[in-house]
Amino acid sequence: MNHQRRIWLTGASSGIGLALAEQLAEQGHRVALTARRREPLLALAERYPDQLLVVTADLTDVHAVREAAERIDAAWGGLDWAVLNAGTCEYMELPHFSAALLERVMRVNVLGTANCIEAALPLLRRSSAPRLAAVGSSVTYLPLPRAEAYGASKAAVRYLMQSLELDLADEGVAVTLISPGFVDTPLTANNDFAMPMRVSAEDAARRIVRGLERGQREIRFPGRFISVLRLIAALPAGLRVALTRRRRKSEITAQQEAN
Numbered sequence: 001m002n003h004q005r006r007i008w009l010t011g012a013s014s015g016i017g018l019a020l021a022e023q024l025a026e027q028g029h030r031v032a033l034t035a036r037r038r039e040p041l042l043a044l045a046e047r048y049p050d051q052l053l054v055v056t057a058d059l060t061d062v063h064a065v066r067e068a069a070e071r072i073d074a075a076w077g078g079l080d081w082a083v084l085n086a087g088t089c090e091y092m093e094l095p096h097f098s099a100a101l102l103e104r105v106m107r108v109n110v111l112g113t114a115n116c117i118e119a120a121l122p123l124l125r126r127s128s129a130p131r132l133a134a135v136g137s138s139v140t141y142l143p144l145p146r147a148e149a150y151g152a153s154k155a156a157v158r159y160l161m162q163s164l165e166l167d168l169a170d171e172g173v174a175v176t177l178i179s180p181g182f183v184d185t186p187l188t189a190n191n192d193f194a195m196p197m198r199v200s201a202e203d204a205a206r207r208i209v210r211g212l213e214r215g216q217r218e219i220r221f222p223g224r225f226i227s228v229l230r231l232i233a234a235l236p237a238g239l240r241v242a243l244t245r246r247r248r249k250s251e252i253t254a255q256q257e258a259n
């Protein structure tokens, strides 16, 4: 077995987080599972009662997050890894631009992550090999239609983590940004558009665990998908916009009729 780590994992009730929790527990680590829904966390914790700690919290509530960290500290006296995976996605449906939608997404993805960072850092600083990781998204490589809120929130996570990496370097707290492509989870289940090169949550979790073990600065996958996004992003802006902009329904119908 690997060295047993003390890990705080958020978003552990579903999708990538649930698969990560299973794999980390399987490897013998101690994992504090956080999400709002208690049932899925309890179901997993029953299988690994000596390793898993259920710490429910709404991450947008700073007091709840502080309490969660206090519970982890009381149980384990510190943390080796914090893997901040919890997140949400809502798409903007123009012509109605909704600032309220943007606020909802920002509150979970940016403020929720920031609340966890604030609470986790004092615990991580007591570890001999601390690592702070957060899940961003491959969407940050290329602006996509309808992703005004989600993409902006993940761009904020990218900058936050990359800036923190600079400021935490002297203290020895390593920082990892995780940038997945499309992953088959409840979050993407209702997407009404093509999701090229989508991977399973188990596959995503395996790649994340491997990258964390290796101490990668950024874990991005699938490689080919990321390369395509980067290639399109590097094109002249006019071409990039022509390739990625949202088509009006009438244009799609006309195109389908022509084919």
Ligand SMILES: NC(=O)c1ccc[n+]([C@@H]2O[C@H](COP(=O)([O-])OP(=O)(O)OC[C@H]3O[C@@H](n4cnc5c(N)ncnc54)[C@H](OP(=O)(O)O)[C@@H]3O)[C@@H](O)[C@H]2O)c1
Pocket (backbone or CB within 6 Å): 010, 011, 012, 013, 014, 015, 016, 017, 034, 035, 036, 037, 038, 057, 058, 059, 060, 085, 086, 087, 088, 089, 108, 112, 135, 136, 137, 138, 179, 180, 181, 182, 183, 184, 185, 186, 187, 188
């Ligand atoms: N799936 C993809 O294609 C994809 C691609 C790139 C990046 N990502 C990112 O990967 C991460 C995991 O996504 P997923 O696809 O696995 O989605 P998911 O299945 O919907 O899981 C999201 C998790 O976040 C938790 N969560 C959401 N809001 C919360 C809040 N306010 N407080 C506490 N926990 C909260 C949810 O738990 P509760 O509902 O129980 O609170 C759930 O455990 C997200 O950050 C997402 O943006 C996903």
